[in-house]
Amino acid sequence: MAEPVIAFDQALKEFDPVLGLEVHVELGTRTKMFCGCSTEFGGEPNTHVCPVCLGLPGSLPALNRIGVESAIRIGLALNCEIATWCRFARKNYFYPDMPKNFQTSQYDEPICFNGYLDVDVDTDEGRKTFRVEIERAHMEEDTGKNTHMGGATGRIHGADYSLVDYNRAGIPLIEIVTKPITGTGKYAPEVAKAYVAALRDILRGLGVSDVKMEQGSLRCDVNLSLRPSPEHELGTRSETKNVNSLRSVERSVRYEVTRQAARLLAGQRVVQETRHWHEDTGVTTSGRSKEQAEDYRYFPEPDLIPIAPSREWVEELRSTLPENPAVRRARLTKTWNISELEMENLINAGVLELVESAVNAGMSPDAARKWYTGELARVANERGVEVEELGVTHVELARIEALIATGALNDKLARQVLEGVIAREGDVDSIIASRGLAVVSDDGPLLEAIVAALAADPEVAEKIASGKVQAAGSVVGAVMKATRGQADAARVRELLFAHLGVSE
Amino acid sequence: MAAISRDDVAHLARLARIDIPESELDHYASQLDAILEAVDKVSGLDTSGVEPMSHPVKMENVFREDIPAPSLNAQQALAGAPAVEDSRFRVPRILDEE
Ligand SMILES: [Zn+2]
Numbered sequence: 001m002a003e004p005v006i007a008f009d010q011a012l013k014e015f016d017p018v019l020g021l022e023v024h025v026e027l028g029t030r031t032k033m034f035c036g037c038s039t040e041f042g043g044e045p046n047t048h049v050c051p052v053c054l055g056l057p058g059s060l061p062a063l064n065r066i067g068v069e070s071a072i073r074i075g076l077a078l079n080c081e082i083a084t085w086c087r088f089a090r091k092n093y094f095y096p097d098m099p100k101n102f103q104t105s106q107y108d109e110p111i112c113f114n115g116y117l118d119v120d121v122d123t124d125e126g127r128k129t130f131r132v133e134i135e136r137a138h139m140e141e142d143t144g145k146n147t148h149m150g151g152a153t154g155r156i157h158g159a160d161y162s163l164v165d166y167n168r169a170g171i172p173l174i175e176i177v178t179k180p181i182t183g184t185g186k187y188a189p190e191v192a193k194a195y196v197a198a199l200r201d202i203l204r205g206l207g208v209s210d211v212k213m214e215q216g217s218l219r220c221d222v223n224l225s226l227r228p229s230p231e232h233e234l235g236t237r238s239e240t241k242n243v244n245s246l247r248s249v250e251r252s253v254r255y256e257v258t259r260q261a262a263r264l265l266a267g268q269r270v271v272q273e274t275r276h277w278h279e280d281t282g283v284t285t286s287g288r289s290k291e292q293a294e295d296y297r298y299f300p301e302p303d304l305i306p307i308a309p310s311r312e313w314v315e316e317l318r319s320t321l322p323e324n325p326a327v328r329r330a331r332l333t334k335t336w337n338i339s340e341l342e343m344e345n346l347i348n349a350g351v352l353e354l355v356e357s358a359v360n361a362g363m364s365p366d367a368a369r370k371w372y373t374g375e376l377a378r379v380a381n382e383r384g385v386e387v388e389e390l391g392v393t394h395v396e397l398a399r400i401e402a403l404i405a406t407g408a409l410n411d412k413l414a415r416q417v418l419e420g421v422i423a424r425e426g427d428v429d430s431i432i433a434s435r436g437l438a439v440v441s442d443d444g445p446l447l448e449a450i451v452a453a454l455a456a457d458p459e460v461a462e463k464i465a466s467g468k469v470q471a472a473g474s475v476v477g478a479v480m481k482a483t484r485g486q487a488d489a490a491r492v493r494e495l496l497f498a499h500l501g502v503s504e
Numbered sequence: 505m506a507a508i509s510r511d512d513v514a515h516l517a518r519l520a521r522i523d524i525p526e527s528e529l530d531h532y533a534s535q536l537d538a539i540l541e542a543v544d545k546v547s548g549l550d551t552s553g554v555e556p557m558s559h560p561v562k563m564e565n566v567f568r569e570d571i572p573a574p575s576l577n578a579q580q581a582l583a584g585a586p587a588v589e590d591s592r593f594r595v596p597r598i599l600d601e602e
Contacts, residue, residue: 036573163592
């Protein structure tokens with residue numbers, strides 16, 4: 001049931017929003033955090049499991065070195081301090097997707113703490129940098145996957161029973177928690193989105209995760225509270241789960257501001273609770289109430305040895321950090337001589353890396369951008385996949401581009417060649433040969449088609465002869481049609497005017 | 505001296521998913537009290553300057569390399585399950601705690 005809301009601008013006149021963001025990222029290690037089971041996505045149910053990740057009695061965890069290194073590298077990229085000594089802890093609760101009846105996590109000794117991430121947001125006064133302070137980034141493990149059976153909706157409500165697959169149980173997670181983010185005012189939704197986007201870029205740049213929000217390898221919980229003014233103490237917050245796209249992060253913050261403001265203005269209080277975000281309707285609904293403090297009875301995990309990262313190790317890992325994405329972006333914007341908006345488009349299309357490697361391989365920035373944000377983005381969007389997943393290499397694009405430059409392909413034919421490349425029909429030249437896609441610039445067949453087009457529409461010849469050269473368009477169009485798009489349009493015009501004895 | 509109340513017992517029972525009837529709460533409260541009192545004797549010792557110990561053997565940084573090891577197959581994994589469906593563990597209706 002939808003709750004009352006008030007207008008966002010109105011809410012901001014009355015209240016000061018305070019954000020908090022918790023991001024879980026699934027690491028891209030080959031094996032799980034505490035056992036050698038594969039982390040590969042999409043295996044048959046319960047085939048990537050062993051006594052450790054099934055929580056069988058007597059099994060003992062063994063910590064994945066790359067999991068720890070990834071955690072430290074993430075911390076360093078987020079300007080965190082790295083603990084000199086820390087332990088894992090057991091977070092005790094019962095849920096069928098967690099076979100040990102506790103989650104191995106970190107409690108008061110996170111491996112990374114006290115960091116920050118600067119994010120840029122467009123404001124009325126131009127682009128402004130907001131500093132998001134990071135409280136901690138700690139290591140933990142993912143849970144299994146429940147499928148709720150029976151009932152009407154396949155949801156947990158009204159389900160008759162559930163089926164559990166533990167392939168995901170024990171996959172390394174890093175939870176990154178911000179401090180309360182204040183001072184954003186009306187830009188709270190944009191700051192939240194910009195933070196998650198910037199974090200995603202950093203994680204991708206580090207190569208520690210595939211950071212696919214839609215597949216759940218990056219998940220975001222959004223905490224929000226309101227207070228009458230920045231001088232007041234923090235208000236009661238709600239925690240919205242299931243916010244799994246950048247757009248949803250922004251929308252859910254906006255929605256919660258308007259919902260909480262409506263409650264407070266009506267003299268009601270905000271309930272401290274978990275809420276669920278609904279992508280389709282753009283609202284949050286009430287979940288579990290957190291009025292009663294949870295009692296997880298954390299205690300140090302006795303089966304895992306404490307971690308004491310030496311400063312040498314930390315510095316060695318620091319030296320593996322890639323260029324900060326924001327710095328890199330500014331550099332490429334300048335080198336490629338493009339606008340900030342054009343750079344934004346590349347990032348939003350998820351093709352910055354692809355364009356960069358194409359440019360590094362010798363393609364011009366303009367050509368690379370044209371392909372990746374144009375035709376390839378369109379096809380990817382149509383199929384609901386990432387551009388990257390189309391599997392078109394810059395070598396193939398460079399070949400197509402070269403053939404356009406020599407006139408052997410026109411844009412229309414190039415698109416058809418690309419279609420063949422995406423369908424893995426072979427290399428560019430063999431696709432052109434097998435699909436018969438080369439531009440017809442042989443004058444013979446073109447002239448034949450011109451004569452036929454003029455015969456079909458005798459008036460047009462007179463128009464052109466009398467100086468209305470724009471009428472040539474219809475002839476060129478007819479010739480293109482007759483040659484199934486394979487004619488060299490410029491050559492057709494030349495031949496047409498020569499044939500009619502007029503000069504352009 | 506009752507350090508453990510009826511409410512504490514009820515709370516612990518709920519956390520542990522143990523069904524304890526109302527009538528038995530006092531019974532367990534006094535038993536748990538006795539245990540706590542016994543353990544409480546340690547508080548009489550001077551432990552200032554003694555670090556709480558979580559690991560009896562001093563070791564640090566024990567890691568496993570990120571190399572896949574064989575997993576169980578689904579039959580083996582599910583062998584001890586009370587109920588199985590579709591290669592998954594079949595569990596009773598989950599109360600809504602999400
Ligand atoms: Zn395992």
